Amino acid sequence: MGVVTYKSEVPSVIPPARLFNAFVLDADDLLIKVAPNAFKSIELIEGDGGPGSIKKTTFHEGLQFNYVKHKIEAIDKENHTYSYSVIEGDALVKGLIEKITNEIEILPSPEGGSILKSTNTYYTVGDVEIKEEQIMASKEKASKLFKGIEAYLLANPDAYN
Template sequence: MGVFTYEMEVTTAMPPAKMFKAFVLDADHLIPKIVPQAIKDVELVEGNGGPGSIKKITFGEGSQFKYVKHKIDGIDKENFTYSYSVIEGDALMNTLEKICYETKFVAAPDGGSICKSSSKYYTIGDIEIKEEDIKAGKEKALGLFKAVEAYLSANPDA
């Protein structure tokens, strides 16, 4: 098994608490509303939403994948951190055992925030991950982040 790690930082004018609430705490209801073509539905299939809980994410019509299951590894509402693992679904493409994500929102000097994310891809056997596949995943994540940011800008009371 190989482990490939990728990191990304994105800045936003939104403060950390607001982005964390939208992107993590309210994401199950908010994201399917904002981008239904990407995420059709999020269903809690095990647990209470805290660490150890499992969610099934059903992708929208425009996606190449049908679903994934996430296991919540950790959530810290005070420090705006969230970690989860993709443990099942066709997005693992029979080449990955799992993908672990860690996200942290930190205050930026201008009053906005910086979203720092790290992803670790655990391959099955000696399979190599193609750089273009990682880049495509990063672009989709960035698009989702920007869609949430745009929604919050347009709906300041959300």
């Protein structure tokens, strides 16, 4: 098994608690509002929403993926951290990727906003290599989604306080 890890940091003008509430705690509803052409549904299929729970995200037809299932590994509301693993679905490209883990930490920035730090780890089957272009394409999609959530929060200053 090969392991490829990618780290990124994205600054935001939104304070950590508010961003965490929107981006993590209410993501199931907010992602559908922010990107209705991408997300068809996000549903809890096992558990209570805490560690060990499994969620299924279904995408609209014609997109790169049909669905993914992810397992919540840890969630810490006080420290604004969240981790989950993609355990099933199109993103795991049969025979190439066994699992993808994602760790998110939202920290306060000196300017009063926050910094979203994420670590994405791809566990490949055998010696399969993931091309940098694939990782960069995923990063770009995630960045657009994050900026969409940030724009929603800026346009709705009373939401998620």
